[in-house]
Amino acid sequence: MTRFAVEQLLAARTSATDEGAIGRMAQRSRDLRAKGEDIVSLTLGEPDFDTPLHIQDAATAAMRAGFTHYSPVPGLPELRQALARKFKNENGLDYDPSQISVGNGAKQVIVNAVMSLVEPGDEVIMLAPFWVSYAITVKLAGGTPVILPAGVEEGYKTPAARIAAALTPRTKLLMLNSPCNPTGALWSESELAEIARLVADHPRLLVLSDEIYEYIVFDGQAHSFAALPGMIERTITVNGFSKGFAMTGWRLGYAGAPAAITRAMTVMQSNNTAGVNPFVQRAGIVAIEGPRDEVQRMRERYRARRDMVLAALRAMPGVRIGDIPATFYAFPDVSEALGRKAGNHVLDTSDRLCDWLLEEHGVATVPGTAFGAPNSIRLSFAASEADIEKALARLAKAFASLS
Ligand code: PLP
Numbered sequence: 058m059t060r061f062a063v064e065q066l067l068a069a070r071t072s073a074t075d076e077g078a079i080g081r082m083a084q085r086s087r088d089l090r091a092k093g094e095d096i097v098s099l100t101l102g103e104p105d106f107d108t109p110l111h112i113q114d115a116a117t118a119a120m121r122a123g124f125t126h127y128s129p130v131p132g133l134p135e136l137r138q139a140l141a142r143k144f145k146n147e148n149g150l151d152y153d154p155s156q157i158s159v160g161n162g163a164k165q166v167i168v169n170a171v172m173s174l175v176e177p178g179d180e181v182i183m184l185a186p187f188w189v190s191y192a193i194t195v196k197l198a199g200g201t202p203v204i205l206p207a208g209v210e211e212g213y214k215t216p217a218a219r220i221a222a223a224l225t226p227r228t229k230l231l232m233l234n235s236p237c238n239p240t241g242a243l244w245s246e247s248e249l250a251e252i253a254r255l256v257a258d259h260p261r262l263l264v265l266s267d268e269i270y271e272y273i274v275f276d277g278q279a280h281s282f283a284a285l286p287g288m289i290e291r292t293i294t295v296n297g298f299s300k301g302f303a304m305t306g307w308r309l310g311y312a313g314a315p316a317a318i319t320r321a322m323t324v325m326q327s328n329n330t331a332g333v334n335p336f337v338q339r340a341g342i343v344a345i346e347g348p349r350d351e352v353q354r355m356r357e358r359y360r361a362r363r364d365m366v367l368a369a370l371r372a373m374p375g376v377r378i379g380d381i382p383a384t385f386y387a388f389p390d391v392s393e394a395l396g397r398k399a400g401n402h403v404l405d406t407s408d409r410l411c412d413w414l415l416e417e418h419g420v421a422t423v424p425g426t427a428f429g430a431p432n433s434i435r436l437s438f439a440a441s442e443a444d445i446e447k448a449l450a451r452l453a454k455a456f457a458s459l460s
Pocket residue numbers: 102161162163164165188234237238267269296297298299305308309310
């Protein structure tokens with residue numbers, strides 16, 4: 058009798074995804090630590106700060122006040138109203154509360170949007186380096202990611218002309234992420250305006266603008282794509298509480314979009330998780346409308362770490378890095394180090410380089426392959442200053458040792 062192989066029953070779409078390089082590297086560093094190894098991990102894109110206390114208190118009070126029942130799927134009306142005010146005052150965007158939907162993290166909101174828009178055969182433009190989940194989500198929807206890379210010398214920002222050349226009648230969506238994970242790049246208003254001109258000229262192109270790092274900007278200013286003339290009709294503006302408010306575990310994200318898209322996104326969500334936990338939503342109102350001192354304090358800590366990381370990386374042989382105007386990531390180009398020898402091994406890919414940094418030098422980073430940029434590696438400086446200092450000293454020693 059042949060052996061029953063349950064793997065053969067898995068749907069084909071399960072192979073469009075894997076657990077992801079970030080999760081894999083984070084897990085490997087936990088495993089090595091459990092064996093007693095001294096590992097510093099710079100893998101996770103998660104603030105090392107706890108959620109500000111006044112936001113935690115708001116959740117407790119809301120729970121006590123009875124916000125423990127099902128929520129309307131697109132979110133509590135009072136949160137959608139608060140978000141409409143936020144969009145207006147901070148981003149110059151006029152969304153009616155009915156155009157705003159609240160999901161379990163920006164991640165779910167992005168899945169809702171992609172599932173609502175992308176069909177088999179549709180092409181979705183990704184400006185590489187890009188956040189890992191974009192390509193996976195598009196593939197799950199049956200769409201085709203069209204990856205347009207930009208290098209460190211271009212500030213990791215794909216020029217508009219390269220986008221124009223990639224547009225076809227099948228192009229449906231362009232994923233924009235400014236400030237960007239993994240590079241920390243920030244698009245200026247004029248760079249966004251060049252993209253807006255392409256969108257205006259292309260009859261069926263929409264933009265998903267993921268603005269989740271808007272509160273972690275050190276130099277310059279974050280701009281909402283939808284604020285450009287004519288673009289509010291063509292844009293899904295995604296945002297969330299995880300990064301700026303240090304609320305990763307709470308799972309709270311939102312989007313403003315044309316009404317028909319918001320309705321479709323709500324239908325997608327109603328059939329999987331339904332509405333977000335209501336006491337989390339009540340705390341979200343306090344986060345958005347309450348004091349922002351903690352948000353600023355965290356940003357200044359990231360800025361000081363950014364300065365430390367940039368100074369150290371710039372002194373390392375084989376490492377190239379531009380500015381990091383925003384976010385808590387550094388994405389050095391390591392192509393000069395690739396192909397060099399560490400003892401008897403040749404480090405010919407960023408995956409091998411990251412394995413070697415972890416196993417031989419005790420620093421966990423993420424290979425750029427995961428972000429559509431195989432010649433780079435990502436370091437997160439959402440880690441304590443002591444850990445960052447230790448990691449940088451180890452990286453300096455590692456890169457200096459290559460022959
Ligand atoms: N978008 C980007 C660019 C991210 O880096 C992340 C998280 O790493 C998300 C969205 C998802 O955030 P959330 O925790 O709100 O799901």
